[in-house]
Amino acid sequence: MAFTSSGNLSSAEMSTRDAIGAVNRAKRIDKIFAVGGILVMVIAMGLLFALIGDLVVRGLGRIDYDFLTSFPSRRAERAGILSAWVGSILVMLTTAFLAIPVGVAAGLYLEEYARKGWLSNIIEINVSNLAGVPSIIYGLLALGLFVYGLDLGKTILVAGMTLGLLILPIVIVSTREAVRAIPRVIKEGAYGLGADQWQVMWHYIIPAARPGILTGAIVGLSRAIGETAPIITIGALTFIAFLPPAPVSGDFPFINFDWLTDGFTVLPIQMFNWISRPQADFHVNAAATGVVLMALTLSLNGIAIWIRYRLRREHHN
Amino acid sequence: MTNMPDKRAAEATTDADQPPIPPRKEKAPLRARVENLNFYYADGFQALRNVSMPILDRQVTALIGPSGCGKSTLLRCYNRMHDLYPGNRYEGSVILEPEGENLIGPDADPVLVRLRIGMVFQKPNPFPKSIYENVAAGLRVRGVRNRALIDEAVETALRRAAIWDEVKDRLDGSAYDMSGGQQQRLCIARALAPNPEILLLDEPTSALDPIATAKVEDLVQELSKDVTVVIVTHNMQQAARISNRTAFMHIGQLMEFDETSKIFTNPSHPRTEAYITGRYG
Ligand SMILES: Nc1ncnc2c1ncn2[C@@H]1O[C@H](COP(=O)(O)OP(=O)(O)OP(=O)(O)O)[C@@H](O)[C@H]1O
Numbered sequence: 001m002a003f004t005s006s007g008n009l010s011s012a013e014m015s016t017r018d019a020i021g022a023v024n025r026a027k028r029i030d031k032i033f034a035v036g037g038i039l040v041m042v043i044a045m046g047l048l049f050a051l052i053g054d055l056v057v058r059g060l061g062r063i064d065y066d067f068l069t070s071f072p073s074r075r076a077e078r079a080g081i082l083s084a085w086v087g088s089i090l091v092m093l094t095t096a097f098l099a100i101p102v103g104v105a106a107g108l109y110l111e112e113y114a115r116k117g118w119l120s121n122i123i124e125i126n127v128s129n130l131a132g133v134p135s136i137i138y139g140l141l142a143l144g145l146f147v148y149g150l151d152l153g154k155t156i157l158v159a160g161m162t163l164g165l166l167i168l169p170i171v172i173v174s175t176r177e178a179v180r181a182i183p184r185v186i187k188e189g190a191y192g193l194g195a196d197q198w199q200v201m202w203h204y205i206i207p208a209a210r211p212g213i214l215t216g217a218i219v220g221l222s223r224a225i226g227e228t229a230p231i232i233t234i235g236a237l238t239f240i241a242f243l244p245p246a247p248v249s250g251d252f253p254f255i256n257f258d259w260l261t262d263g264f265t266v267l268p269i270q271m272f273n274w275i276s277r278p279q280a281d282f283h284v285n286a287a288a289t290g291v292v293l294m295a296l297t298l299s300l301n302g303i304a305i306w307i308r309y310r311l312r313r314e315h316h317n
Numbered sequence: 318m319t320n321m322p323d324k325r326a327a328e329a330t331t332d333a334d335q336p337p338i339p340p341r342k343e344k345a346p347l348r349a350r351v352e353n354l355n356f357y358y359a360d361g362f363q364a365l366r367n368v369s370m371p372i373l374d375r376q377v378t379a380l381i382g383p384s385g386c387g388k389s390t391l392l393r394c395y396n397r398m399h400d401l402y403p404g405n406r407y408e409g410s411v412i413l414e415p416e417g418e419n420l421i422g423p424d425a426d427p428v429l430v431r432l433r434i435g436m437v438f439q440k441p442n443p444f445p446k447s448i449y450e451n452v453a454a455g456l457r458v459r460g461v462r463n464r465a466l467i468d469e470a471v472e473t474a475l476r477r478a479a480i481w482d483e484v485k486d487r488l489d490g491s492a493y494d495m496s497g498g499q500q501q502r503l504c505i506a507r508a509l510a511p512n513p514e515i516l517l518l519d520e521p522t523s524a525l526d527p528i529a530t531a532k533v534e535d536l537v538q539e540l541s542k543d544v545t546v547v548i549v550t551h552n553m554q555q556a557a558r559i560s561n562r563t564a565f566m567h568i569g570q571l572m573e574f575d576e577t578s579k580i581f582t583n584p585s586h587p588r589t590e591a592y593i594t595g596r597y598g
């Protein structure tokens with residue numbers, strides 16, 4: 001754009017020139033902001049990758065068949081994480097079976113059935129607040145209520161219940177958001193055909209909300225799998241001295257539910273346990289456990305992304 | 318059940334000359350009547366003021382009037398759509414004849430009302446399912462399980478909605494892969510499949526191009542042979558072309574209700590005249 005510097009510019013040309021000045025200033029600010037953002041990102045991601053890389057470098061070499069299939073031992077080179085990963089998976093299964101149905105039902109109820117009023121407002125605020133409660137508080141609650149109050153012992157069931165409570169708000173909130181995202185015209189279309197509330201819920205709302213609900217559930221589970229504090233609080237620390245036999249050993253565990261009342265350990269506890277040993281060999285074991293734990297978490301997240309992608313495509317093409 | 322090839326041909330030729338005003342069915346019996354209807358939205362806004370008007374059996378009744386005058390609000394009273402949102406309040410009555418049942422009375426169940434009165438919305442809103450399942454949805458809601466019965470009802474409804482030929486080879490395809498006009502006719506088929514007594518249409522052609530619009534208009538006239546139709550429209554020509562009776566609304570009130578030919582040639586209210594001649598609204 002060529003502008004003459006002479007004084008006889010029309011007012012339109014003047015305002016164009018002003019506008020170009022403003023746009024140029026805005027572009028400069030954009031650039032500064034973008035560079036700053038990239039810098040911060042690089043630092044944050046760099047730190048994260050350094051941590052993961054360090055863990056992988058120190059731990060990956062230790063992971064082999066024996067490590068995954070051995071029980072913990074006093075000798076670092078013979079110790080394994082069999083009881084820990086089996087425990088983690090059993091606890092996760094229990095958590096999922098308790099938290100997902102209850103959370104989804106609660107979310108659907110709050111969004112579709114509950115009358116909007118002060119009571120539902122209070123519940124809504126509290127559910128969001130619960131998502132921010134430190135996990136150790138859940139541990140204390142579980143210790144007082146489940147372990148001592150109900151005398152359920154320091155079992156897989158109690159761990160599942162505790163983590164279930166912990167992720168319940170996540171499941172509820174993601175369910176509600178998924179339901180809220182369903183277009184009003186779809187619901188009205190279904191009601192307009194004479195569907196009752198249950199039919200609309202079952203045949204229209206739940207199918208359309210499924211990707212969001214599943215994603216929320218899996219994100220909740222991937223948080224639960226790494227939780228240490230509440231599990232330590234309900235008494236998993238005692239297992240450092242005498243690690244229980246893996247519930248999968250012997251006959252098939254899913255036929256009877258005895259494993260629910262079994263003692264247990266989980267991956268983050270095993271890791272914590274090994275880190276607190278003075279011997280360097282155990283630290284390598286801890287790093288290897290960390291790699292396994294992270295692989296589990298990342299694959300859970302991967303599954304969540306995949307489900308979301310698949311179901312969304314099915315639904316919206 | 319329809320003679321589609323003929324209709325297509327007719328459509329191609331009648332575009333230029335003035336479409337005929339449908340024959341008047343002078344002695345049509347009453348199908349429903351709204352009496353002293355007031356409607357309040359949850360925020361307290363009164364959207365309908367003392368509306369009273371008849372709906373005649375197997376005729377097309379058009380609701381016209383400027384934006385925001387309450388056409389959709391009135392239409393959605395017939396199938397209790399307002400009950401989906403808490404706080405909305407009806408006063409007065411919407412009587413379904415000949416039974417004399419008050420649809421908005423305290424004993425009327427909104428779900429049962431909607432089982433008898435079908436609705437088509439302004440924007441095509443097919444379900445994210447196959448074409449077949451979209452049309453079958455109303456039957457499934459009514460607990461119909463018999464596959465043969467559903468097959469037959471789906472085909473009949475698609476034929477009545479003049480879309481059978483276009484979709485008969487892709488019934489299992491997604492309804493989202495259709496054009497807007499096809500989707501809207503699919504929605505009409507969906508509403509027709511369970512054989513409603515009254516069909517409500519809220520600006521069904523406002524999102525469609527002229528060709529798709531013409532198809533839907535033809536279809537509505539064809540349908541009025543055996544279904545009572547209430548249609549909201551912003552298009553004066555459309556109202557004149559396809560309706561037998563027209564109601565002109567203004568700020569929540571029914572200003573004038575009469576035979577369509579009368580409304581469009583000799584309206585008794587000056588506001589009606591101003592509106593239909595485009596000087597106001
Ligand atoms: N959910 C609502 N809550 C409160 N007021 C509403 C609501 N929906 C509509 N209204 C008001 O009610 C009046 C009538 O609305 P309605 O949708 O029936 O108009 P309409 O005649 O269908 O208009 P249009 O031709 O633009 O569709 C308007 O003034 C509108 O603002």
Ligand SMILES: [Mg+2]
Binds near residue numbers: 519
């Ligand atoms: Mg409207």
